[in-house]
Amino acid sequence: MEKIEHSFLNIRGLNLHVAHIGKGELGTLVFLHGFPEIWYSWRHQMVAVAEAGFRAIAPDFRGYGLSEQPPEPEKATWEDLVDDVLAILDSLPSPRCFRGREDFGAKPAYDLAVSHPDRVAGVITLGVAFVPKPFSRDSLPEGFYIFRWGKPGRAEADFGRFDVKTVVRTIYILFSRSEIPIAGEGQEIMDLADSTTPLPEWFSDEDLEAYASLYEKSGLRFPLQIPYRSFHKWVYKSDPKVEVPALVVMGEKDYYLKFPGVEDYIRSGIVKSFVPDLEIIYMPEGSHFVQEQFPDQVNQHIIKFLKSHI
Secondary structure, three states, X not given: OOOOEEEEEEEOOEEEEXXXXXXXXXXXXXXXXXXXXXXXXXXXXXXXXXXOOOEEEEEOOOOOOOOOOOOOHHHOOHHHHHHHHHHHHHOOOOOOEXXXXXXXXXXXXXXXXXXXXXXXXXXXXXXXXXXXXXXXOOOOOOOEHHHHHHOOOHHHHHHOOOOHHHHHHHHHHHHOOOOOOEOOXXXXXXXXXXXXXXXXXXXXXXXXXXXXXXXXXXXXXXXXXXXXXXXXXXXXXOOOOOOOOEEEEEEOOOHHHHOOOXXXXXXXXXXXHOOOOEEEEEEOOOOOOHHHHOHHHHHHHHHHHHHHOO
């Protein structure tokens, strides 16, 4: 961790925090986080790829962690994230890079691959494959966490009962399980775990402190906007294709596989209709946070992919 350096870049009028390590003799890998993640989520991968000869860069998205808040978070769009990443790439000596992403970070990573293939050498995603259009969630109940957090005021009231550290702790516990977080009648999402529920064994108190300090700095206003209150603003191209090489590492105990239609889409190979040069690796015990749960194994898969496509 002490080897990782930190800088601030003025990107489209905002000071964005970027963690970075490595000289990049073999190329550059840009890591994009999801929620409740942050640049810190990639700490294991950043050190490993740097030692393998690559440069690793992990920004905090606008409104997250140490990056500056946009003046009107509720007006933010997914295109803002894509444009931010493009501007970060413009600031690098090497304009064409690999992309590594987790959770909703897949959206801007794949958008770049589809719209700007000349800027992307390959895409590595953890837990989420490319989708040409959103899956239907009509079969999921009202207590589904994305429905709950998508309603203005609902998550604020739920989260507001606790300090930030407790909120992050609870979400990490819930998202580490194999079941989709769904609240019952009279419940809120934060009620699905309590103070007696242990953290996953691979997530230390030190890790929790690191996450909590970053979210105490940024707050949760922007993370609720992107992704949870902006899904309806996703823009999908007609007949999209990801032409660059891609790797998906799937934890087989990732609750995301239980979203309607997701597992069949991936396991049936339909996904390869849109990402022809795709390798899929399944990790039997892997959760939603597979890169933190099994860092050594994930690092080996990432480095092997990178070295086979340089």
